[in-house]
Amino acid sequence: MKIWVDADACPVVIKDILFKAADKRAISTTFLANHSIRVPPSRFINFMQVSSGFDVADDEIVKRVSQGDLVITSDIPLASDAISKGALALSPRGELFTIENIKSRLNIRDFMDTMRASGVQTGGPAALNQQDRQNFANHLDKIITKHQQS
Template structure:
């Protein structure tokens, strides 16, 4: 079990929470980014810096994540690749992507992108705050607990 983090756009409070979780539970966490990111030093935490490019981080995570791993990303196309592989995917606001909801999320994302490309104005993301951080924490804890129970730990 490993936690993969799409770190370029991950909010700092979520990165901190992931580091604390990795240390506490001794789960390796890998922060993947195409720029320098500052992550506290820990035996359980590492960073991978990939080349600049629009999908390089996503491709790296998709290639290396395995069934039973976790990925933290707000990238819905990446989630749509990982979920069928058996990777648990959570966005930084605490939404769990599943086999049941990923197609709908991808469809909405694609529709909104098409709308923007056609000149439409779409709302930006909601502000990130304590409520979102707590929801993420709750979702991550719940899903890790499930995984430990499945593994008999």
């Protein structure tokens, strides 16, 4: 299993959790972004800078992800594409996207896009809180543990 991180919008605290997990659990983890980010020196942690543009990092992740890999993203279409390739997808808030819930999440996303396009102020997501960080860390640990035991 490899971990692929949509790093453009990934919160710093989540990146820190992933840095620690990659080293501690010896999991290849690649951060992709269209701007440079600092990653600690590690044989398990990689950074790949992609060109600027809409969904360029997402497209690169979809191209590289394989069955059984894990994608970290809050981007619902990217999560859907990863799931369709047999990968797992986890949001920085700790929500595990699955075959069972991804279609409804896509529908909600499309509905909110339509509302915003019609001028309705929908606001952004709430700030990441301690519970979100804990949910993420717990789900990440369960996924890695299950993979390493199989």
